[in-house]
Amino acid sequence: MTAMVLPGVRPTHKAGRASAFGLAGRLSAAVVIIFTVVALIGPWVAPHDPQAVDLKASFWGPDAGHLLGYDAAGRDLLSRLLAGARTSFLGPLVIVGFATLLGSSIAVAAAWYGRWLDSAVVAVLDVALAFPGLLLAVLTVAIVGPGLPAATLALGVAYVPHMARLVRSAALREVGRDYVDALRVQGLPAVRIAVRHVLPNIWPIVIGQAALTLAWATVDLAALSYLGLGVQPPQPDWGVMVAAGQSGVLQGYPAESVVAGVCLVVAAGAFNLLGQRLLRRCEGARAR
Amino acid sequence: MRLVEVDRLSKSFGDRLAVTDVSFTLEAGTTLAIVGESGSGKTTIARMLAGLETPTAGRIAVCGDDRSRPARRASERRDRARQLQIVFQDPYSSLDPRQSLSTCLDEVLRLHHPAMDRAARAARVAELASLTGLDGRQQSALPRELSGGQRQRVAIARALAAEPAVMLLDESVSALDVSVQAQILNLLADIRAATGVGYILISHDLAVVRQLSDRSLVLRHGRVVEHGPTSEVLDQPTHPYTRLLRDSVPRPGRRPARPANS
Amino acid sequence: MTLLSLKALRVVLPVGGSDRQVLRGVDLDIAEGESVGLVGESGSSKSMTARAISRMLPPGARVDGRIEFDGCDVLGLGRKELRTYRAHDVATVFQDPRAALNPVRTIGDFLCEGLRLTMGMPTAMARRRAVDLLAEVGIDDGERRLRQYPHQLSGGLLQRVVIAAALAGEPRLLLADEPTTALDVSTQAEIVAILDRLRRTRGLALLFISHDLDLAASICDRTAVMYAGEIVELQASTELHRAPRHPYTIGLLGARPDIEQALPRLRAIPGQPLAAFEAPPGCAFADRCAHCVAACRADHPRLEQLSTALVRCHRAEALQTHSPGLAKGKVS
Numbered sequence: 106m107t108a109m110v111l112p113g114v115r116p117t118h119k120a121g122r123a124s125a126f127g128l129a130g131r132l133s134a135a136v137v138i139i140f141t142v143v144a145l146i147g148p149w150v151a152p153h154d155p156q157a158v159d160l161k162a163s164f165w166g167p168d169a170g171h172l173l174g175y176d177a178a179g180r181d182l183l184s185r186l187l188a189g190a191r192t193s194f195l196g197p198l199v200i201v202g203f204a205t206l207l208g209s210s211i212a213v214a215a216a217w218y219g220r221w222l223d224s225a226v227v228a229v230l231d232v233a234l235a236f237p238g239l240l241l242a243v244l245t246v247a248i249v250g251p252g253l254p255a256a257t258l259a260l261g262v263a264y265v266p267h268m269a270r271l272v273r274s275a276a277l278r279e280v281g282r283d284y285v286d287a288l289r290v291q292g293l294p295a296v297r298i299a300v301r302h303v304l305p306n307i308w309p310i311v312i313g314q315a316a317l318t319l320a321w322a323t324v325d326l327a328a329l330s331y332l333g334l335g336v337q338p339p340q341p342d343w344g345v346m347v348a349a350g351q352s353g354v355l356q357g358y359p360a361e362s363v364v365a366g367v368c369l370v371v372a373a374g375a376f377n378l379l380g381q382r383l384l385r386r387c388e389g390a391r392a393r
Numbered sequence: 394m395r396l397v398e399v400d401r402l403s404k405s406f407g408d409r410l411a412v413t414d415v416s417f418t419l420e421a422g423t424t425l426a427i428v429g430e431s432g433s434g435k436t437t438i439a440r441m442l443a444g445l446e447t448p449t450a451g452r453i454a455v456c457g458d459d460r461s462r463p464a465r466r467a468s469e470r471r472d473r474a475r476q477l478q479i480v481f482q483d484p485y486s487s488l489d490p491r492q493s494l495s496t497c498l499d500e501v502l503r504l505h506h507p508a509m510d511r512a513a514r515a516a517r518v519a520e521l522a523s524l525t526g527l528d529g530r531q532q533s534a535l536p537r538e539l540s541g542g543q544r545q546r547v548a549i550a551r552a553l554a555a556e557p558a559v560m561l562l563d564e565s566v567s568a569l570d571v572s573v574q575a576q577i578l579n580l581l582a583d584i585r586a587a588t589g590v591g592y593i594l595i596s597h598d599l600a601v602v603r604q605l606s607d608r609s610l611v612l613r614h615g616r617v618v619e620h621g622p623t624s625e626v627l628d629q630p631t632h633p634y635t636r637l638l639r640d641s642v643p644r645p646g647r648r649p650a651r652p653a654n655s
Numbered sequence: 656m657t658l659l660s661l662k663a664l665r666v667v668l669p670v671g672g673s674d675r676q677v678l679r680g681v682d683l684d685i686a687e688g689e690s691v692g693l694v695g696e697s698g699s700s701k702s703m704t705a706r707a708i709s710r711m712l713p714p715g716a717r718v719d720g721r722i723e724f725d726g727c728d729v730l731g732l733g734r735k736e737l738r739t740y741r742a743h744d745v746a747t748v749f750q751d752p753r754a755a756l757n758p759v760r761t762i763g764d765f766l767c768e769g770l771r772l773t774m775g776m777p778t779a780m781a782r783r784r785a786v787d788l789l790a791e792v793g794i795d796d797g798e799r800r801l802r803q804y805p806h807q808l809s810g811g812l813l814q815r816v817v818i819a820a821a822l823a824g825e826p827r828l829l830l831a832d833e834p835t836t837a838l839d840v841s842t843q844a845e846i847v848a849i850l851d852r853l854r855r856t857r858g859l860a861l862l863f864i865s866h867d868l869d870l871a872a873s874i875c876d877r878t879a880v881m882y883a884g885e886i887v888e889l890q891a892s893t894e895l896h897r898a899p900r901h902p903y904t905i906g907l908l909g910a911r912p913d914i915e916q917a918l919p920r921l922r923a924i925p926g927q928p929l930a931a932f933e934a935p936p937g938c939a940f941a942d943r944c945a946h947c948v949a950a951c952r953a954d955h956p957r958l959e960q961l962s963t964a965l966v967r968c969h970r971a972e973a974l975q976t977h978s979p980g981l982a983k984g985k986v987s
Contacts, residue, residue: 283487287548290443291501291555292474294467302489430839431810540927541697570696571866572943575910575923582920597840604912604921627914641844642914645872645896 130382136375143187144194151184155341176349176361186364189341192330194372196257197322203261205315208268209276213299215269216276226273230266238263239325246334256335260325264318271314275307309387317380320373327369343369394421395457396559396591397442397477402451404437404615411437412615415451419559422585424592426606426623428599428638434615435595439563442593443479456558471505478552482564484544488536494522494547495532501554517554524587525550526580542573546580553584563595578604599642603627611635657723658860659685659708659745659828664720666700666707675932677703679884680720682958685828690854690861692871692892694907695881698930701864704881705830708862709747710737724828742773746821750833752813755820756805762816763801769823788819792849811842815849822853828860829853835870847874868907872896880904883939884931890964900966900975902944938969946970 148155158180167174173182215226238260245259246252279285280303288298304311329335330344338345343365350361397419404412412434419425429435440446442453444460452461455476464470481487489497498518502509509517522532525546536544545565552560562581566574582605585592596602602609602623609626611619611634618632630636666678677700685691695701706712708722710729722729724744732740749755756765763785770781786797792815794800805813814834821829831850835843851874854861865871871878872892879889880901888901899905909922926943935941937952944951950969958967961975968974 283481283483284489286440286443286445287479287481287487287551288489289445290474290477290479291504291551292467292470292472293500293504294470302491305491306489430841542927570928571868571907572696572910572924572928575912575921576925578912579921579923599840600912600914603914604917623917637841639914641841643844643847643867643870643873644914645869645892 133375133378147187153181185341193343204264212272233266313383320376429612478557662721692875692878699881746826
């Protein structure tokens with residue numbers, strides 16, 4: 106009987122914080138930093154022109170000066186990978202930046218004003234969440250026409266509901282805390298309380314969710330490019346490379362698809378782990 | 394001087410009546426206690442006085458200004474802030490976890506005194522800190538580095554920063570340890586003597602009510618069941634509910650013998 | 656006859672990689688049918704004492720010393736014996752009854768499950784027994800209550816249900832950990848009256864944990880005052896109020912506002928309550944004490960007999976000769 110009234114034993118928050126990040130978290134943070142640097146300087150450190158075609162070298166394996174070998178058109182794979190990092194890695198950053206900004210603004214506004222606005226936002230979010238983001242993006246691109254800007258915008262919009270839903274629940278909890286009421290009684294303008302007090306306190310959760318979303322965005326943008334709806338060939342991009350490498354896979358030269366695919370998986374995995382660790386740390390810090 | 398005038402105040406949430414026909418006044422330099430248990434409507438009254446809820450019916454005036462309707466202009470909100478401030482129960486949720494006492498007070502001072510320069514604000518922060526018994530190290534400490542009692546001092550300092558005529562103490566000492574509670578009760582009495590501020594003390598603790606208040610109002614299910622000088626309300630309660638509350642207070646050597654009825 | 660005996664009980668919890676002492680040597684006996692109050696402020700580890708007794712400490716906790724229940728070594732119990740111990744010997748009631756009940760299951764499910772599992776009763780019999788148990792805690796319409804869900808009951812009623820559940824295994828000791836703190840004053844009086852009656856009718860021993868000296872005194876034969884993970888004073892409840900010996904007890908009694916009269920000034924104890932792990936080598940209360948001398952900081956005082964009381968204070972004997980008014984502590 107007494108066992109039923111046993112309260113759940115959870116680790117104290119300090120212990121939770123120390124173990125929450127761990128080796129995997131630090132490793133994924135390092136991967137994200139390395140990839141970001143590569144994305145920024147990739148085109149300049151690429152050993153060769155990623156667009157330079159040399160049909161004689163088609164499907165050649167690695168040799169001196171060409172560490173990963175050549176693709177079907179005889180272009181240097183390493184150079185294309187480095188140059189492709191820009192769209193493959195920074196594209197998702199733009200997408201998530203957009204979704205985070207719009208999503209958290211909507212969420213904080215809904216949590217702050219409550220009543221009809223909150224009900225309306227929740228209803229719209231529920232409907233929007235019923236559609237898979239990628240499908241929505243495919244439809245949008247199909248209407249607007251393919252290309253990186255359209256794909257980025259479409260995915261950005263598609264992620265807004267995910268972001269908004271999580272941030273709203275965090276913001277609701279924060280708005281319900283007494284200090285928000287105390288500041289209202291002090292006569293502080295609502296916008297100031299929301300931006301200077303509520304948002305900074307839920308910021309870690311926003312960042313954690315953004316990192317998770319980055320993982321999806323990396324895969325989804327690559328998928329759009331793979332389908333020919335995103336980045337257009339011959340511009341180097343990991344999604345494009347996976348698609349372009351397909352003919353090579355059939356002929357027994359899988360290098361192009363594999364290296365691009367591995368980069369995508371590593372990037373998505375790192376974002377995912379990092380996001381989870383960040384969110385777990387927030388939860389640990391809250392459970393005091 | 395009449396600081397607060399509440400006349401036939403009512404509030405309903407949907408078809409549930411939280412507060413019905415409550416009237417009271419508060420004079421400068423005195424304390425009115427609003428006594429009640431959970432569901433008595435005492436917190437709803439506090440939130441209406443603070444402008445966090447809008448009354449369904451009735452009138453609230455603080456310092457002669459009507460505040461039955463939400464403030465529309467920013468200047469009106471600031472004026473109301475200087476009339477009435479609130480100190481909440483839970484010292485853990487009533488402070489922004491990212492703000493130290495200094496930054497918190499500085500923000501409030503900038504809002505209410507735009508003409509004050511940085512040095513003048515710092516001087517006022519130090520003054521408020523010493524008034525509430527906080528030392529220099531505690532001024533720059535984040536809330537998580539402070540104890541419950543120290544946080545409650547910060548919350549009181551924040552309320553005082555607006556130099557309000559009325560302070561609303563919403564169960565402000567009930568979450569504190571007994572030894573610290575006495576410090577805060579003494580501090581509140583000192584502040585009242587020094588500044589002439591009027592208190593509205595929301596509490597379920599009759600001993601605290603006795604210690605700090607001049608007049609008391611006993612609420613049950615949103616209605617006033619007894620209202621008068623605290624000594625009379627506690628010594629000669631006329632309403633059976635007040636007597637029940639009075640008799641429920643534990644005392645050493647007196648076996649609890651209330652019939653257990655469900 | 657001693658039912659429960661704690662001997663030099665020490666508990667260390669791992670917190671963020673380092674060890675934190677929460678109990679610094681607690682000695683306490685509870686006789687059969689006796690009610691003992693355990694009173695302290697935050698950080699005193701009064702709840703940890705109860706958790707140690709019911710062997711419900713967080714994982715990684717290291718326990719030192721002895722816990723004996725009816726002559727049997729509690730710390731040495733195996734998994735199966737421990738289950739029997741918790742089901743039939745010691746029951747616990749916590750502060751928040753809502754946390755103890757599953758919101759999607761009825762009161763009947765909650766009560767009967769325990770009866771079926773621990774007492775091996777068939778369902779129909781368990782329901783009849785549950786109704787009896789509810790009647791025992793002052794709930795007359797038990798049949799109807801068994802069909803209700805936790806959210807349909809007030810906090811006071813839920814706490815009675817939890818107490819009824821605690822009685823299901825016919826325990827001999829009830830640990831009540833701040834059982835009324837989350838409740839209204841008038842409900843608190845009811846719950847305390849029920850606990851008091853139960854222990855008389857059933858001969859149940861009670862360890863009543865509270866932050867309120869007056870409340871503990873109203874139902875406990877003896878009261879132990881805890882500070883920073885150890886007992887600083889232990890004596891009969893009425894005596895504790897009439898002639899407190901430890902400066903901390905004196906301070907606590909003096910700090911509380913008086914329901915009978917407004918005082919010109921409360922005798923507050925300066926400073927903050929200390930947690931057990933923050934305690935200095937000497938007396939833990941030294942920094943807040945008006946009677947502190949050099950010896951208080953140098954030596955850790957032992958719990959010693961002083962007339963009818965056990966007191967952990969170097970100065971207790973010297974202070975005893977003063978008038979009680981003098982011993983009331985600093986005014987801050």
